[in-house]
Amino acid sequence: MNDILHRVRFDRGIVIAILVGLYLFAKMPLMTLASVGLAGGLVVRTWLTASRRSVKLGLSAAYIGVMIFQLVFNALVLFPMRGWTALYYPTKIVALGLLLLPLVVERFVMVQHQDEFYMPSAADVSAVSFDEVHRNWERVQAALQQLSQVHQSMSVDHLKTVLTDLPRHSATKYINHGTLTSAYFEQAQASLTDLNLYLVVSNTGSPASEIISAFTQKQYNHVSLAFDRDLKTIISYNGGDNVYPPGLNAENLAFFHQKDDASVLVYSLPVTQAQKAFVLDKLTSINHEGSAYNLVGLVAKHSFRPNIMFCSQFVYTVLRLAGVAYFDKQPGEVRPTDFIELDYYKKLCFEYEITF
Numbered sequence: 532m533n534d535i536l537h538r539v540r541f542d543r544g545i546v547i548a549i550l551v552g553l554y555l556f557a558k559m560p561l562m563t564l565a566s567v568g569l570a571g572g573l574v575v576r577t578w579l580t581a582s583r584r585s586v587k588l589g590l591s592a593a594y595i596g597v598m599i600f601q602l603v604f605n606a607l608v609l610f611p612m613r614g615w616t617a618l619y620y621p622t623k624i625v626a627l628g629l630l631l632l633p634l635v636v637e638r639f640v641m642v643q644h645q646d647e648f649y650m651p652s653a654a655d656v657s658a659v660s661f662d663e664v665h666r667n668w669e670r671v672q673a674a675l676q677q678l679s680q681v682h683q684s685m686s687v688d689h690l691k692t693v694l695t696d697l698p699r700h701s702a703t704k705y706i707n708h709g710t711l712t713s714a715y716f717e718q719a720q721a722s723l724t725d726l727n728l729y730l731v732v733s734n735t736g737s738p739a740s741e742i743i744s745a746f747t748q749k750q751y752n753h754v755s756l757a758f759d760r761d762l763k764t765i766i767s768y769n770g771g772d773n774v775y776p777p778g779l780n781a782e783n784l785a786f787f788h789q790k791d792d793a794s795v796l797v798y799s800l801p802v803t804q805a806q807k808a809f810v811l812d813k814l815t816s817i818n819h820e821g822s823a824y825n826l827v828g829l830v831a832k833h834s835f836r837p838n839i840m841f842c843s844q845f846v847y848t849v850l851r852l853a854g855v856a857y858f859d860k861q862p863g864e865v866r867p868t869d870f871i872e873l874d875y876y877k878k879l880c881f882e883y884e885i886t887f
Contacts, residue, residue: 550627554620559610563602565630570598573633594633601629696770697826700777703835705821707771707778715764715781716815722758723807727799728855729757730846730870730879731765733787734794751796754843754867755782758807760882762797766814768824768845777824779817779838779845788887795885798871800878806853813849832863843867 553565577590609626612619700706733753755767765782772786787795802810822838829841840848840862847865850856858873871879 550630553630554623554627558613559605562605562609562626562630566598566601566605569630569633570594573637577637590637593636597629597632597636601626601632604629696773699771700826701823702825702827702839704823705778705836705838706823707776707780708821709818710771710775710778710780711766711814711818712781715766716811719758719764719811719814722764723804723811725759726802726804726807727760728802728807728810728850729760729762729882730798730800731755731757731762731767732796732798732867732871734792735787735790749866749868751868751871752866753787754846754870756810756846756849757797758811760797760799767842768822768840769842770824777826778822779814784885787885791887793887796871797882797884798879799882800850800855800857801880802853802855806855809853810849813852828863832861834863843869846870 553562557565573594574591577587577594580587582590605626609619609622612622731754732751733755734751735753753767753769755765757766758764762784765786766779767782768778769780769782769786770777771780784795787793817838820838822840823836825834825839825841825844828834828839828844834840834844843865844862847856847860847870848862851862857876857878858869860869860873
C-alpha cells in the first residue's frame with residue numbers, strides 16, 4: 532500500500548514539474564509538441580482498451596478536438612501576448628489548464644465505463660485471431676475516415692471564426708433585446724389559422740454547426756420553429772449572423788445556405804390555435820425580456836438564466852410549455868436530430884426538403 536501511495540505521489544510530482552517547466556520556459560513549438568503528443572498518446576491508448584467502439588470514437592474525437600482548440604488558442608491568444616502584455620503569464624496558466632483537459636475527459640469516461648475500460652492482458656493479446664485482426668483493421672480504417680471528417684469540420688478557419696465571435700456572447704446576462712420586429716409578429720399572428728407549427732431541421736454549414744457535428748456525428752445540427760409552411764416566420768436561437776446579438780433571432784433561407792451541400796428538412800406538428808397563440812406570446816415575452824445564446828450550455832448542459840438557450844433547447848422548451856412536446860428529455864440535453872429520431876408516436880408530418 533505504501534508503495535502504491537509513493538508511486539502516485541511520484542507521478543504527481545513529475546506532472547507538476549513538467550507543468551512548471553512549461554509555464555516558465557515553453558515557447559510555441561514546445562507547447563504544440565506537448566498538445567499533439569498528449570492527444571496522440573491518448574488516442575493510441577484508447578484504441579488499445581476494451582471499450583465499446585462508440586466510446587473509442589467519441590474519446591478520439593474529443594482528444595483531437597481539444598488538441599485543435601489548444602493549438603488555435605496558443606497561436607491566436609497566448610503567444611501574440613508574449614513580450615508586451617502583463618496578461619501573458621495568467622493566460623499561459625489557462626493554456627496549461629487546457630493541456631490537462633484531455634486527462635479530465637479520460638478520467639470521466641473511465642469512471643462511467645470502469646467495467647470495460649482496461650488494457651488487454653498478454654494472454655488476451657496472444658489469443659487474437661486473424662479474423663479479429665481483420666475486423667479491427669476495418670474499424671481502424673473507419674475510425675481514420677471519421678477522424679478525417681472531424682479534422683475538416685474542426686478546421687483552423689472554423690475555430691478561428693468561432694473564437695473571434697466569442698466576445699459577442701454572454702453566458703450570464705441578456706444581450707439580445709427586441710430584435711424581433713412588429714412586422715414579424717404581424718406575420719406570425721396572421722398564421723394562427725394554420726393549425727400547425729413547423730419544425731425546420733437544417734444542415735447549414737456554419738462554422739459553429741460544423742464544429743458541433745464533429746462531436747455529435749450528426750448531419751443536421753440546427754433546429755428552428757416557424758408559424759407558416761412557407762417559412763416566412765422562421766425563428767430560433769442563433770449567433771445573430773454578425774448582424775444581431777446572439778440569442779432569439781428571426782431567420783431566412785439565406786441563413787441556411789452557408790455551404791454548397793446545405794439542406795433543410797421541414798416537418799409540421801399539429802397544434803390548436805390556442806397552443807400556437809401561446810407560443811407566439813412566449814416569443815413576445817422573450818423578445819421583451821431579452822435573451823442570449825447558450826454557448827456554455829452546449830457543453831455544460833446548464834443555463835444561468837431562463838432565456839439563455841441554444842436552438843434545440845429553445846424549441847423543446849417552447850413545445851413543452853405549450854403542451855405539445857412529444858418526447859421526454861431534459862431541455863439542455865436535446866439535440867436537433869432528437870425531434871426526428873424520438874418521434875416514436877409519429878406526431879410529425881414530413882412536408883418537404885430544401886437543397887441548395
